[in-house]
Amino acid sequence: MYKPQRKPFKTNERRETVRRPAAPLANKRVAAKATVDEEVKPAKPVERVIPTFEDLKRQLAAWAETEKIPGKIQAWYTAETPAENCDWRIVKIIKGASEKLVIEAPVKDMERPEVVTRVNEQLKKDHLRIFGKALRQICFRATGDGQFALLVQVNLRGRNSAHGYKTFVDFLERSCPEIISCHHVQCTPDYMFDPTGTTPMKVEAKSAFGSDFISIGGTGIYMHVLDWAPKARNAWIGLPMRIESAIHPNQDDCFFEFYSGCSFVSASLANRFKKVASLDCREYAMQSSRLNGRNVPDENMRFYRGHVDADFFTKFFNKEENEGRWTFYFNLPGDESLASNVEQMAAQSRPERILLQTSNLEVATKEIKHFRREGYMLRKSIPLYLEPGSGKFEILFLFVPDRAGILGQNPAQKAKSRNVQRPQERVNRQNSAERPHFAQSAPTFKQRKG
CATH class of the missing domain: 2.40.50 (OB fold (Dihydrolipoamide Acetyltransferase, E2P))
Known part of the structure; x- marks a missing residue:
C-alpha cells in the first residue's frame, strides 16, 4: 500500500519566522518607556497648608460677595488659648x-x-x-x-x-x-x-x-469625658457671653439649644432667660446636661433627648406650658445641614430669633435661602475663630422675623396661632346637586314589632 511521504520540516525557516526583528516604532516606544521609568522619582507627601487669619478673612469676604449675603459681617470673635x-x-x-x-x-x-x-x-x-x-x-x-x-x-x-x-x-x-x-x-x-x-x-x-x-474652666458647668468640645477651650468658654451681647434678651425670653452636647451654652445663659431647654440624641450628652440642669440655681433648665426633626416642633408646641418668646440656637455638627422641613416647622413655631452656627459655607448659603423663604431675614453674621491657628472657622447667623414685609412676603404675625391653618377642600355645589342621594330612615321599635 502506498503511503505519501511527509515533507521534511525546515527548522531554519521556522527560526527566521519566529525571530523577526521588532518594528522600529515599537522599539522607540519601549526605549521611551524605559527612559520615563528611570526618570520617575517617588512622590513627596503633600503637606497641608494651614491658612492664616488674614486668608480666612479674605475667604469669608469673597464668599459673602459671591453669594450676595445681605448685611454687614460683624467683628471676628476669637481668644488666644495656652497649650494647657x-x-x-x-x-x-x-x-x-x-x-x-x-x-x-x-x-x-x-x-x-x-x-x-x-x-x-x-x-x-x-x-x-x-x-x-x-x-x-x-x-x-x-x-x-x-x-x-x-x-x-x-x-x-x-x-x-x-x-x-x-x-x-x-x-x-x-x-x-x-x-x-x-x-x-x-x-x-x-x-x-x-x-x-x-x-x-x-x-x-x-x-x-x-x-x-x-x-469646664471653673464655670461650675460639667461635661462628660466623651462629649464634644472644641480643641481650644478659652474662646468656647466665652461664647455664651458673645451670644448674649448679640441678641440682647429680655427676662421673659426663652432659649432652646439644639445639638447641645453638654448644654454648655444654655446652662451658661440660664440666669438670663425665663427658661432654657436643650436637645441632643447621645447618651453622654444627656448625662452631662441633666447634671448641669440640677446645678442651675433657678431650676429653669430642661433637657430633651431625641433628634432634630420636623415632628419635634409639632409635639413640643402643642403643650401650653411651652408657649413663650423663644430663641432657637442650632449648632450644626461638622458639615451637616438641618433635616428636611426643619426650617419650615421652626419658622411656623414663631420664635423671636433663630441662631444658626455652621463651619460649612455651602450649608450656610442653603440655610439662609431656606429661612428667607419662611419669612426670616438675616440680621447679623458673626465669624467665630474658636480654634486659633487651626485654619477652621465658623459663622453664627442671627435671623429675625420679617414683620414689615421687607422680603416681599406676608409679615410674621405675633398673634397668629402656631397651628398651621390649611385651606379646606371646597365642595362644588353644582356637581354635588347632580349626584343622586339616597336616604333610608331606620324603622322604630314599634314598626319592627308590628
Missing part, C-alpha cells in the same frame, strides 16, 4: 513596616505641655513595651484650667498588656497631678475615637480613677 487649655493626642502611626507613637498638637508648632512630654517619655520605657504595642492613642481632654482627663484607647487582649495598663495608671496617679481622671476607651467597630468626629460608633469608657465628668 487645649486637647492633645499621642497617636500611633504606621510608616512602612514599623509603628511609632507621635504627639499630635491641636495647632502646628504649639509648645507641648510638660505633662504630655512626661507621659510620652514614660511610654518609651522597656517595661511598657507590650502595652505600647497594644496602644492606639491617648487623648488629653483639657478642662480649661490647666488640668486634663485622659482617654486611653488600647486593646487589652492578654495578661501582659493588661498588666502594662495597670502599671501605666499607677504612674499617672503617682507622678502626674495635672491628670484628674483616666478612662479605658473601646470603640465598636474598632475605629479611632475622636470627640469631634461624626462617624457613628459605639463608645464605652471604663474609669481607672477619677470622675466621668470634668468641670
Whole structure:
C-alpha cells in the first residue's frame, strides 16, 4: 500500500519566522518607556497648608460677595488659648513596616505641655513595651484650667498588656497631678475615637480613677469625658457671653439649644432667660446636661433627648406650658445641614430669633435661602475663630422675623396661632346637586314589632 511521504520540516525557516526583528516604532516606544521609568522619582507627601487669619478673612469676604449675603459681617470673635487649655493626642502611626507613637498638637508648632512630654517619655520605657504595642492613642481632654482627663484607647487582649495598663495608671496617679481622671476607651467597630468626629460608633469608657465628668474652666458647668468640645477651650468658654451681647434678651425670653452636647451654652445663659431647654440624641450628652440642669440655681433648665426633626416642633408646641418668646440656637455638627422641613416647622413655631452656627459655607448659603423663604431675614453674621491657628472657622447667623414685609412676603404675625391653618377642600355645589342621594330612615321599635 502506498503511503505519501511527509515533507521534511525546515527548522531554519521556522527560526527566521519566529525571530523577526521588532518594528522600529515599537522599539522607540519601549526605549521611551524605559527612559520615563528611570526618570520617575517617588512622590513627596503633600503637606497641608494651614491658612492664616488674614486668608480666612479674605475667604469669608469673597464668599459673602459671591453669594450676595445681605448685611454687614460683624467683628471676628476669637481668644488666644495656652497649650494647657487645649486637647492633645499621642497617636500611633504606621510608616512602612514599623509603628511609632507621635504627639499630635491641636495647632502646628504649639509648645507641648510638660505633662504630655512626661507621659510620652514614660511610654518609651522597656517595661511598657507590650502595652505600647497594644496602644492606639491617648487623648488629653483639657478642662480649661490647666488640668486634663485622659482617654486611653488600647486593646487589652492578654495578661501582659493588661498588666502594662495597670502599671501605666499607677504612674499617672503617682507622678502626674495635672491628670484628674483616666478612662479605658473601646470603640465598636474598632475605629479611632475622636470627640469631634461624626462617624457613628459605639463608645464605652471604663474609669481607672477619677470622675466621668470634668468641670469646664471653673464655670461650675460639667461635661462628660466623651462629649464634644472644641480643641481650644478659652474662646468656647466665652461664647455664651458673645451670644448674649448679640441678641440682647429680655427676662421673659426663652432659649432652646439644639445639638447641645453638654448644654454648655444654655446652662451658661440660664440666669438670663425665663427658661432654657436643650436637645441632643447621645447618651453622654444627656448625662452631662441633666447634671448641669440640677446645678442651675433657678431650676429653669430642661433637657430633651431625641433628634432634630420636623415632628419635634409639632409635639413640643402643642403643650401650653411651652408657649413663650423663644430663641432657637442650632449648632450644626461638622458639615451637616438641618433635616428636611426643619426650617419650615421652626419658622411656623414663631420664635423671636433663630441662631444658626455652621463651619460649612455651602450649608450656610442653603440655610439662609431656606429661612428667607419662611419669612426670616438675616440680621447679623458673626465669624467665630474658636480654634486659633487651626485654619477652621465658623459663622453664627442671627435671623429675625420679617414683620414689615421687607422680603416681599406676608409679615410674621405675633398673634397668629402656631397651628398651621390649611385651606379646606371646597365642595362644588353644582356637581354635588347632580349626584343622586339616597336616604333610608331606620324603622322604630314599634314598626319592627308590628
